[in-house]
Amino acid sequence: xxxxxxxxxxxxxxxxxxxxxxxxxxxxxxxxxxxxxxxxxxxxxxxxxxxxxxxxxxxxxxxxxxxxxxxxxxxxxxxxxxxxxxxxxxxxxxxxxxxxxxxxxxxxxxxxxxxxxxxxxxxxxxxxxxxxxxxxxxxxxxxxxxxxxxxxxxxxxxxxxxxxxxxxxxxxxxxxxxxxxxxxxxxxxxxxxxxxxxxxxxxxxxxxxxxxxxxxxxxxxxxxxxxxxxxxxxxxxxxxxxxxxxxxxxxxxxxxxxxxxxxxxxxxxxxxxxxxxxxxxxxxxxxxxxxxxxxxxxxxxxxxxxxxxxxxxxxxxxxxxxxxxxxxxxxxxxxxxxxx
DNA sequence: TAGGCCATCTGGTCCT
DNA sequence: AGGACCAGATGGCCTA
Numbered sequence: 135x136x137x138x139x140x141x142x143x144x145x146x147x148x149x150x151x152x153x154x155x156x157x158x159x160x161x162x163x164x165x166x167x168x169x170x171x172x173x174x175x176x177x178x179x180x181x182x183x184x185x186x187x188x189x190x191x192x193x194x195x196x197x198x199x200x201x202x203x204x205x206x207x208x209x210x211x212x213x214x215x216x217x218x219x220x221x222x223x224x225x226x227x228x229x230x231x232x233x234x235x236x237x238x239x240x241x242x243x244x245x246x247x248x249x250x251x252x253x254x255x256x257x258x259x260x261x262x263x264x265x266x267x268x269x270x271x272x273x274x275x276x277x278x279x280x281x282x283x284x285x286x287x288x289x290x291x292x293x294x295x296x297x298x299x300x301x302x303x304x305x306x307x308x309x310x311x312x313x314x315x316x317x318x319x320x321x322x323x324x325x326x327x328x329x330x331x332x333x334x335x336x337x338x339x340x341x342x343x344x345x346x347x348x349x350x351x352x353x354x355x356x357x358x359x360x361x362x363x364x365x366x367x368x369x370x371x372x373x374x375x376x377x378x379x380x381x382x383x384x385x386x387x388x389x390x391x392x393x394x395x396x397x398x399x400x401x402x403x404x405x406x407x408x409x410x411x412x413x414x415x416x417x418x419x420x421x422x423x424x425x426x427x428x429x430x431x432x433x434x435x436x437x438x439x440x441x442x443x444x445x446x447x448x449x450x451x452x453x454x455x456x457x458x459x460x461x462x463x464x465x466x467x468x469x470x471x472x473x474x
Numbered sequence: 475t476a477g478g479c480c481a482t483c484t485g486g487t488c489c490t
Numbered sequence: 491a492g493g494a495c496c497a498g499a500t501g502g503c504c505t506a
Contacts, residue, residue: 225483227493256479
């Protein structure tokens, strides 16, 4: 599910949510002075850390049953302080670790289709989209065929939520060539369909809003319900899925793997046997609408097979050209390595 | 208001 | 002992 970007909290602000050894201390918004207090407290605790002794707990209550295992040490004041220090340090490390994880995820967001600073994909959707993207690109390399746009979108959006599906599809519909190589039917099968950088027809995308000199509206202004009209159980219809026949010889539509392929020349045939939750199956039909053509990104996208896609206030993909060239270069390198 | 997403805390486990 | 990693719990924020 996509959502508007929340007000970003600066790392310092995040760190201000200091640790507490009691649950009651959680999520208490605190100011900068309190952060300093926390540091002072930490230093104070560290100074006093060695003052006290290490007493073994001898006095288990008379009424309490004897416990097995190592004796529990008595929680003296010093021990409590050391415990607090340890916990605070551990919490800080854990925060940093999660921040690193989030940074990596943000990097991933930037290299999958449909990156936007204003409308972030959720973590889970980012991972799903990345998985589909990797798989799709791998398949393009493997087959040497460029998919048609609808098949490409379909492949990318497998298993994604409806809003994310609409978002990704909208981005690709607006600027398919940012992601899709030119159709090159004569391309030798052993060559990837893209030559980098740059390959013909590849251009950096500019959103309509930016082109018109207007700020791009946030993705959150989109109403997904009127972008795609999903019909459950209906297959591609007039659309010819690129991956049909490429991956699955029995005529069934392809299902992306639940896990990425091990290598670009790997065996994809097992994917069709992997279970996919029925809720993950999505098929689309596109309703025909004529947009008003208002400035700021209101228009009509024409899909293949005679169906159109209405997009209102849709902001396209921005700023991918360099990254995509880099990715293509890497993919080429991988491809040629695998050939050699 | 419910549900989704997220950041953080926390305790456990494993490893060095 | 201490750090990394993990999963559960908790509460805040946002949107439908």
